[in-house]
Amino acid sequence: MEGTVQGVGFRPFVYRVARSLGLGGSVRNTAAGVIVEAEGPHAQVQALLRALRENPPPLARVERLHTQELPVVGLAAFEILDSRGGEAPRVLVPPDVALCPDCRRELLDPADRRYRYAFTNCTNCGPRFTIVRGLPYDRPLTTMAAFPMCEACAREYHDPADRRFHAQPVACPRCGPRAWFEDASGRRDDWGRAFREAMQAGLIVALRGLGGFHLACDAHNARALHTLRERKRRPHRPLAVMARDLDTVRRFCRVSDAEVALLQSPAAPIVLLERLLGADLPGELAPGLRTLGVMLPYTPLHFLLFAQAEGEPEPPDLLVMTSGNHSSLPIVHTNEDARRQLGGIADAFLFHDRPIENRADDSVVRVLADRLHFLRRSRGYVPVPFPVPVPTAGHPVALGAGGETKNACCLVKEGQAFMGPHGGEMETLEGLAFFHHNLEAMGRILEARPGVVGYDPHPGYRVSRTALELPGRHEPVQHHHAHLAAVLAENGRQGPAVGIILDGTGYGSDGHLWGGEVLLGDLTSFQRIAHLRYVPLPGGERAIRLPWLTALAVLWLDGGREAALAAAGRLFPGREREAGVALQLLQAGINCPLSSGAGRYFDAVSAIAGVCLESTYEGEAAIELGEFLPSELPWGRGSPSHRLAGPYPFRLAGDEIDLVPAVAAAARERLEGAPAGPISARWHRTVAEAVVEAAGRAALRSGVQAVALSGGVFHNPYLVREVPRLLRERGFEPLLHRHVPPGDGGLALGQAVVALWRHGSSGPAHAGGGVS
Numbered sequence: 001m002e003g004t005v006q007g008v009g010f011r012p013f014v015y016r017v018a019r020s021l022g023l024g025g026s027v028r029n030t031a032a033g034v035i036v037e038a039e040g041p042h043a044q045v046q047a048l049l050r051a052l053r054e055n056p057p058p059l060a061r062v063e064r065l066h067t068q069e070l071p072v073v074g075l076a077a078f079e080i081l082d083s084r085g086g087e088a089p090r091v092l093v094p095p096d097v098a099l100c101p102d103c104r105r106e107l108l109d110p111a112d113r114r115y116r117y118a119f120t121n122c123t124n125c126g127p128r129f130t131i132v133r134g135l136p137y138d139r140p141l142t143t144m145a146a147f148p149m150c151e152a153c154a155r156e157y158h159d160p161a162d163r164r165f166h167a168q169p170v171a172c173p174r175c176g177p178r179a180w181f182e183d184a185s186g187r188r189d190d191w192g193r194a195f196r197e198a199m200q201a202g203l204i205v206a207l208r209g210l211g212g213f214h215l216a217c218d219a220h221n222a223r224a225l226h227t228l229r230e231r232k233r234r235p236h237r238p239l240a241v242m243a244r245d246l247d248t249v250r251r252f253c254r255v256s257d258a259e260v261a262l263l264q265s266p267a268a269p270i271v272l273l274e275r276l277l278g279a280d281l282p283g284e285l286a287p288g289l290r291t292l293g294v295m296l297p298y299t300p301l302h303f304l305l306f307a308q309a310e311g312e313p314e315p316p317d318l319l320v321m322t323s324g325n326h327s328s329l330p331i332v333h334t335n336e337d338a339r340r341q342l343g344g345i346a347d348a349f350l351f352h353d354r355p356i357e358n359r360a361d362d363s364v365v366r367v368l369a370d371r372l373h374f375l376r377r378s379r380g381y382v383p384v385p386f387p388v389p390v391p392t393a394g395h396p397v398a399l400g401a402g403g404e405t406k407n408a409c410c411l412v413k414e415g416q417a418f419m420g421p422h423g424g425e426m427e428t429l430e431g432l433a434f435f436h437h438n439l440e441a442m443g444r445i446l447e448a449r450p451g452v453v454g455y456d457p458h459p460g461y462r463v464s465r466t467a468l469e470l471p472g473r474h475e476p477v478q479h480h481h482a483h484l485a486a487v488l489a490e491n492g493r494q495g496p497a498v499g500i501i502l503d504g505t506g507y508g509s510d511g512h513l514w515g516g517e518v519l520l521g522d523l524t525s526f527q528r529i530a531h532l533r534y535v536p537l538p539g540g541e542r543a544i545r546l547p548w549l550t551a552l553a554v555l556w557l558d559g560g561r562e563a564a565l566a567a568a569g570r571l572f573p574g575r576e577r578e579a580g581v582a583l584q585l586l587q588a589g590i591n592c593p594l595s596s597g598a599g600r601y602f603d604a605v606s607a608i609a610g611v612c613l614e615s616t617y618e619g620e621a622a623i624e625l626g627e628f629l630p631s632e633l634p635w636g637r638g639s640p641s642h643r644l645a646g647p648y649p650f651r652l653a654g655d656e657i658d659l660v661p662a663v664a665a666a667a668r669e670r671l672e673g674a675p676a677g678p679i680s681a682r683w684h685r686t687v688a689e690a691v692v693e694a695a696g697r698a699a700l701r702s703g704v705q706a707v708a709l710s711g712g713v714f715h716n717p718y719l720v721r722e723v724p725r726l727l728r729e730r731g732f733e734p735l736l737h738r739h740v741p742p743g744d745g746g747l748a749l750g751q752a753v754v755a756l757w758r759h760g761s762s763g764p765a766h767a768g769g770g771v772s
Helices: 010-020 042-054 101-107 151-158 191-200 222-232 246-252 257-263 300-305 335-342 429-446 462-468 479-490 541-545 547-559 561-571 576-588 598-608 620-626 640-644 660-671 676-702 717-729 744-760
Strands: 002-004 024-030 033-039 061-064 078-080 179-183 205-208 213-218 241-243 270-275 291-295 318-323 348-352 364-368 371-376 398-400 410-413 416-419 452-455 473-476 497-507 513-521 526-532 651-653 656-658 706-710 733-735
Touching: 010 024, 010 033, 010 042, 010 078, 033 042, 101 300, 179 191, 191 205, 191 213, 191 300, 191 348, 205 335, 213 222, 213 335, 222 318, 241 246, 246 257, 246 291, 257 270, 257 364, 335 348, 364 717, 371 744, 398 744, 410 429, 410 744, 416 744, 429 462, 452 462, 452 744, 473 744, 479 497, 479 513, 479 526, 479 706, 479 744, 497 598, 497 676, 513 598, 513 676, 526 676, 541 547, 541 598, 547 561, 547 576, 547 598, 547 660, 561 576, 561 660, 598 620, 598 660, 598 676, 620 676, 651 676, 656 676, 660 676, 676 717, 706 717, 717 733
Parallel strands: 024 078, 205 348, 241 291, 270 364, 398 452, 452 473, 497 706, 526 656, 706 733
Antiparallel strands: 002 061, 024 033, 179 348, 205 213, 213 318, 241 318, 270 291, 364 371, 398 410, 410 416, 497 513, 513 526, 651 656
16 A cells, blocks of 8 residues: 555554454555555455545545455464565655644643653654654654653554554653753753743743744733844734634634634644734734734644643743744754754743754645635645646656745655645755755655756746756746646646736746736646736835835836826825935836736735835735725725725736736825725726736637636735636636645746656757747
8 A cells, every 4th residue: 555654553553453354464564655464254355455445544545555366374363564664665754743632631631641741642643754764654764763662652652452553753751852941041941830931921932843943922912022023023924823722713813614624633734814803912913914823732742831730820822933933044943053043032942852854834824715725835734745747657756946935845756746845935055955955855755866857947046056956857947837837737737728827026038027927838838928017126126125116116107207206205205215216217227127026016006005115024015905905805804895896997908918007096096095995905806807807818819718826916815716706707717726835835846747747748958948
């Protein structure tokens, strides 16, 4: 059997079923999967096969089940044999699994030998991917090899009737990892009491968790939140929280059944929820937003943070749990690095001594249009694969290197896509080192050496230069083609399809910055059918950080220098001097790169509406503008009447989608006193109508019905719902992401499948990645 069949209680399950059926034989792990030999009456053997196919353990995933008849040799007993390596791995390493109810009960039972033990686990829960070093998945090939089992744990480990049978991380206070609290001077203390005292004192604690460090503080303490933001240099980006339990979540947020299922799932991701009006929470948690990223305790250590012991201070019911890193750096995972990198942020540390082999930041998801929508795919989901189309059987392993931001690599092997954990930014040496580690770890676990490598042709991307140094055939894959290909692959399609690709920035085949694209393509090539009108960005990157500069550029395109300067004086008072300098750059065409990015248009309208004039994190202006959507729409807070407002004027001419008139109309409304709500409502409707109209024309001309939606702008709840609705009304089939984020966190998938399909075509390596 191949699939997720190790580390999930599969062998004890087989053992118990076979014994109950009176069968003889054995079950063992190998690098290639699980091998079962069963001997007995035909009916009983068939019953075992039905159980394997139809009722495997909850965490197991059987991808393939091969059967072969063997000679009868008179096996009377059924046993579990030692694991065997040496074969090409076809087994799937399971992801890390949240604390199960049985272990949770033991944590709070004073009579249990694991009472309040922070590393309690069993076959049904605990670390997997973050501790594995190789296959087969057995203790010697995990970081738990450093902790020899005591007699009691060894008895459980070897008892097929025990739920800890062959649970590789099994441990107890006598033989397992330990945790401790350490203040800035290095003095150690009891971690439970000291942590709660630190929370009461408003301190920030760097806490070593499952896949790396968190920075934790009392989510109700506005002063602590302000200090955390100052030290981390994160003035506005929302902070995730961990709630004591589901009742606590419901006190502060609206939670649907689907969202409850995600919060309580084995993956236990951060779930983006709508805050309740009047919820008593500091605004510093998510400035300008009505959403909050929430998770439940998913390790015993996290669970115990909220479990008050006799004589200890009462813990908060809500803790900030944000990634333990500096901006642009990967999450910290060793105690030594935490002291060095987080010492200027944290007042104290909660350490443990179980090594983290593979870092995995928290996954972030939300429910949009009744679908699971990934914002970040990492802990709990990595390295679970999903099927993708492949050109030939026995194809080479393909690597997608990913993007410069939100990086996650992808390996495609035997028709399965394996996404690596979220790596973040690649502009630093630490980011590149993390990339190399992820690639090496995924390759080792899968025993996969890439034969083809897909990468972004942007000349300034460090990750692309790194990819070109790897062995194998190299395929440049244009940024937005990779987005299109990722959606196709997730939906099991080869294409052709029309793609509506909306994001902020991607290197285009014509040397300009793309980001508002209508493409026609498949898994090997694409054509650019239409695009948003180019906007010059005065100062380049500076205009991305200052959305009002982009707004100024759009107004200049619409009405010229004097009209733009006059509007800027009223819309952006106090910035007239800088506006004058920017207009000089625009007039001269100096340091004004051209961008068709949809994100830049959202920036412009957000600034014009008075929502966000200066952006401190990627997508801030667009996200905050979305908060002013009508109140009956998800995450909106505007007046319901704004929902009925028609779109602003736009033009479709040739291959250009001109939204400049729409931005100019929004500016006129703002100057006439319109609030942000109606402007946001009309703008969102305008974008949806414009891109659907352009895509519809392309689909009709090409004779295709499928329209793929991708790019970071499709994190927007309104567009995720409205664009597919408009497409269906016009008789087209919308395709959305299923397993990866629509933003750059999903690029690697598209790069890998395009590189693979081009290799399968046996043609020469593509130099440009598409036709502009």
